[in-house]
Amino acid sequence: MSAQASIAITHVSRSFAGRGAVVQALDDVSLDCPAGSFTALIGPSGCGKSTMLRIALGLDTPNEGEVQIGGMKPFQAAKSGMTGVAFQDAALMPWRTVEDNIMLPLDVLNRNRTEFQEKVTHLIELVGLAGFEKALPGELSGGMRQRAAIARSLVTTPQVLFLDEPFGALDQILRRQMNIELQRIWMESRATTLLVTHGIDEAIFLADRVVVMQSRPGRIGKIIEIPFDRPRRPELFSLPEFHQLEREIAEALDGH
Structure with missing residues (x-):
């Protein structure tokens, strides 16, 4: 298990200008994600979820406010290997094998591959890709590519994990299977996690809070x-308490 770091988003505002108008993507948003917690962000398209994630990753900067990852600026945290990320598009390099794709962050950070070989082998087993180490992305299913992307996000043993709709392109049955797998993987790493999702059921099943x-x-x-203990079983999806939370979140999305 890696060390843990908190995410502190403080009075962040971000606007974009275009076509003669200014769009306020984020307006004075503050959110603290304690070390070791799992937080899900949910909201309608255009509400600023992904913008917040990009700012926390250091890929964008706010007009006002700041973000700190374990007391560091996002860019510094990323450069140190403190953060990992997986997006909706697995974004695997088509000419690199599964193993080489997982090692990509090590190459970017100029880390010694040999020192991480045992870690990479463990991650491949953890995400259920043993036997596919030398496979190319074109030889994998969509779910397998996302598994490889999640393994890649964990290769530096990040203290903080960002997930931007990682299963958004998958069908409902496969997405639910991947939710169960992600919970299992997360329970081993316990990295502080911020998930962006459009799925109410996904948010409830995975997160400590939505x-x-x-x-x-x-x-x-x-x-x-979210009051449910871990590990959360598939049967949770059918419980009345689960459906009550779905209704509560749906009403909050409608502004009620």
């Missing part, structure tokens, strides 16, 4: 704590 965002301008509407 942050409901509203748009125009992008802001936090409600934070809902």
Whole structure:
């Protein structure tokens, strides 16, 4: 298990100008994600979820406010290998094998591959890709490519993990299977995790709390704590308590 770091988003605002108008993507958003927690961001398209994630990753900068990852600026945290990320598009290099794709962050950070070989082997087993180490992305299914992307996000043993709709392109049955797998993987790493999702069921199943965002301008509407113990079993999806939380989040998304 890696060390853990918190995410501190403090009074962040971000606007974009275009076509003679200014769009307020985020307006005075503050959110603390304690070390070792799992937080899900959910909201309508255009509410600023992915913008917040990009700012926390150091890929964008706010007009106002700041983000700190374990007391560091996002760019510094990324450069140190403190953060990992997986997007909706697995974005695997088509000419690199599964093993080489997982090692990509090590190459970017100029780390010694040999020192991480045992870690890479473990991750390949952890995400269920043993036997596919030398396979190319074109030889994998969509779910397998996402498994490789998640392994890649964990190769530096990050203290903080960012997930931007990692299963958004998968069908409902496969997405639910991947939710169960992600929980298992997360319970081993316990990295502080911030997940962006459009799936209410996915947010409830995976997260400690669900942050409901509203748009125009992008802001936090409600934070809902998830009371279920871990590990969470597939049967959870059918419980009345689960459906009650779904209704509560749906109402919060509607602004009620």
